[in-house]
Amino acid sequence: MRHRMAIAILALLGLLASCYLLLYKMGVVGTLVCGGSGACERVQNSPYAQFVGIPVAAYGVAGFAALLFVALAGLGEQWVGHPGPSRVAAGLSGIGVLFAMYLTYLEIAVIHDICRWCAAIAVIITAIFVVAVLGTRSFRKAPAP
Amino acid sequence: MAASRPLKNFYIALGIIAVVGVVLIVTQRQRGASVAETLRSAPIAPLPAGSAVGHKLGADSASVEIVEFADFECPACARFAILEMPYVRERLIATGRLKWRFMDFPLQGHANSPAAHLAAGCADEQGRFFEMMDVIYNRQNEWAADRRADRKLRDYAQQVGLDLGRFDTCVATKHAQPLVDADYAEGERIGVNSTPTFVVNGHVWPDVLVYDQIKAIVDSLAPVGGPQSAAPPARRR
Secondary structure, three states: OHHHHHHHHHHHHHHHHHHHHHHHHOOOOOOOOOOOOOHHHHHHOOHHHEEOOEEHHHHHHHHHHHHHHHHHHHOOOOOOOOOHHHHHHHHHHHHHHHHHHHHHHHHHHHHOOOOHHHHHHHHHHHHHHHHHHHHHHHHHHOOOO | OOOHHHHHHHHHHHHHHHHHHHHHHHOOOOOHHHHHHHHHHOOEOOOOOOOOOOEEEOOOOOOEEEEEEEOOOOHHHHHHHHHHHHHHHHHHHOOOOEEEEEEEOOOOOOOOHHHHHHHHHHHHHOOOHHHHHHHHHHOHHHHOOOOOHHHHHHHHHHHOOOOHHHHHHHHHHOOOHHHHHHHHHHHHHOOOOOOOEEEEOOEEOOOOOOHHHHHHHHHHHOOOOOOOOOOOOOOOO
8 A cells, every 4th residue: 555655645745835835826925935036926926827716726735635635545444455546546646637737838838937836746746646557557466355 | 453553654754744844834934134135235216206207006105115117018027017916916005015106118129119108108198007008018919019009009098998089189199208208217317227127115126026025025114013114214316
C-alpha cells in the first residue's frame, strides 16, 4: 500500500499549495513567495485564474482534498486489498492532469508568465497520476488474496 | 500488527507535513519594512494642484495615493491595467484604503497614442473616462497598429455609451487636449521617462508595481485599524 501512502503525501502537499494560492486569491495572503518576479501574481490576477466563476485554486483545494481522502480511506483495513481507491485516485488525478495541462498552456501561450506554484502543483498532480496508475496495475499482476 | 508500525510512522509524517505547511502559510508576512525603506530612498515628486489633475478614482479620505503615468499604447501599461488593476480597484480602492490618479503620458513614437488619450479625455467629459480606458487597453492590439485608429476609438466610445455627437465635437476641436498636455508636462517635470511610472504618496516608485506590492504598500502605510497613514511626508522641491 506504499503507493497510497505516496498519493496521500503528494495530495497533502498539493492541498497546502492550493490553499496558499486560494488564500492569496481571497486577499488573505498579500504577497506570494515567488522569486520576486511577480509572475505568480500576474498569473493569479489574470482572468484565467477563474474557471466558471470560481478561482482555479479552489478546484485544486477540492481535488487534492478528495485525493487525500481517497488515499487515506484506501489505507483502511477494509480497502487495503481492493483496487477501487487506486482506480478512483487514478481517475481523479487524470482529470487533474488534463486541467493542469490546459492551465500550463494558458500560462505559456496566453499569459506569457509561469507561476512556480502552479508549475509545482502540475508536477504533483502528474506524479499522483503516475503513482495511482502504477498502483492500479500492481493489483492486476498480483491480485489480493 | 506488523503493518501498524509503518502505518503509524506514515500518519506521524503526514501530520508533521500538515503542521509545517499550515505554519508556513500562517506566518506569511507582508514586506512592510521594505516598503518604508523604498519610499525613504525614492525621489520626491509632489504633484502641483494646477491644471494637471489627472483622472481620479477612490475616496479623497484615503490616506494613500498612487499616481500612475501611463501611455495607452504601451504594452506594459496595458498589462498592468488588465492583470493588476481590477484587483487594485476591487480590494483597495473600493474599500476606501487607496485613491488612484491616472495621468496621461502619451510617449513620443507611439503614433496612435495621442488620439487614444484625446478620446479618453473626451470620454471623461461625459464621466466615462475609466470605462473608455478599459476598452482602449483591452483592445490595444486592435487599434495601436491601425491606420484608422480614430474609427476604432469612435466604436469604443459608442460601446461605452457616450453621446457620439458630443464625442465627435470634442475630438474634432481637441477640447480635452489641454488636460492631456498638462498631465504630460507634469510627468516631464518630475522626470518620468518610461511608462508606467508610479508615484506613491509623492515618492516616485522605482519599478513597475504589481497588485501584491500595492497591497503591501497600503498595508504598510495605512494598516487596517492602525493610524491613518505612516507615510513619510512629501516635501515640495
